[in-house]
Amino acid sequence: MVLGGGVHVPAEHPDPLPFKAWLRSEALAAGFARVGFSGCDPFQAEEDQLRTWFQEGRGTLLPYLDPATLLDPRALWPQARTALVGFFPYGRPEAVPGSAPGSLKLSRYLWGPDYHMLLKPRLARLLEAAQAWWPGLEGRVCVDTAPLLERQLAVRAGLGWQGKHTLLIAGKGGSWGFLGVLLLSLELPPDKPFGTQQCGTCTACLEACPSGALTPFRLDPSRCLTTYTIETEAEPPPEVAAALAESRWAAGCDACQEVCPWNRAPLWGDPALWGGSSPLHTRSAEDLPRGAAQWRKLTRRTALRRVRDRHWRATLARILDS
Structure with a gap:
């Protein structure tokens, strides 16, 4: 049997x-710029901290997270x-939140189509091809929605380290990237873990956080702007609401990544894939949609x-009516 690209599949x-x-x-x-392999043993080193x-x-504020599942990939999928x-x-270098006159800021990962719709099919196709190569192989695709410590898996797989802002830094590739995971039922030789983190004495990300949500290698979701603009409709504490109004981050927040030295010349995404901005990124704050129908139209097939x-309206009110 021959797969795409002329790859021969042996019978055994x-x-x-x-x-x-x-x-x-x-x-x-398939478009992944860095790829690594790790085992699926429990995360013993992270247990006490988590x-x-x-x-x-x-x-x-993140009730879907469970430490028992997070600490063991096999608790998520036993195989x-x-x-x-x-x-x-x-x-992308030209996709800069807040660069349009009078606009609010939406995280860079929200510029373009929903990444779940892009990454999941690519990994699913890879799994299908792998199963044709290796009969009996089972797998599970995970892209951000499963209770899995993806960043720790990425460190194990040698892709980079978790920075002081808790995000994965892929070395000179920076941190502007999604992580996709394909769990496999086959034991393959793991790659060498990345090793020690390379943040050194730099504290730029901690100092840039608008709401003081970051301490070295730890995030407090109760103070994070993204928590209140994306994850929950709960009322933010007054100091966080004030940071929202001052920073004008209306969906997510990139402040810690914007100042990271490792993002000075990062790996950029494919502009043909991620496309251009929507009116949400270019309209002045006063002209942004406030009706349900227009909101659904503008966010169709996006991660928003x-x-x-x-x-969305509650966030706008906190920013514009303060």
Whole structure:
């Protein structure tokens, strides 16, 4: 049997190393700029810190998170033996939030189509091709919606390190990228973990956070602007509401990434893939949509569709009516 690109599929299971090399090559061809492999053992080194984070109430506004599941990929999917982790760039140098006169700021990951709709099919096609190569192989695609420590898996897979802002920094590739994970039932040789973080004494991201949500390598969601503009309709504390109004971040927040030295010359996303801006990025704040029908139209097939129009209006009010 021959797959796309003239790849011959043997009748019996091939050697794991060539199979792994083929998986990496196919993932890169699918648009992932960095690809690595890690095992799916429990995250023992992270257990104390994560449990303390939950005990301090940091996860209260994110009720879908559960430490037991997060700490063990096999609690999510018992068959998991290997994780293929890919870094998919999305930022573009010309897509700068707030650059249009009078506009509000929407995170760079919201400029373009919904990344779930792009990454999930690519990983699903990769899995289908891999199953044709390796009969009996099972897999599960995870893109941001499963309770999985994707960044820690990426560190294990050698893609980079978690910065002081808690996001993955893919070395000189920067942090403007999505992570996609393909869990596989086959044990493949893991890549070498990245090693130590490379933030050094830099504290630029901590100082840039508009609401003081960051301490080194820790995020407090109860103070994060993204929590209140994307994740929950709960009323933000007065100091966070004031930071929203002052910073004018209406959906998400990129402040910590904008000042990161590793993002001075990062890997940029494909402009043909991510497309141009919508009126949400270019209209003045006063002309932004406030009706449900227009909101649904402008957010169709974007990652902003998860935000209800009433949530959007509440955020606008906090920014414009303060």
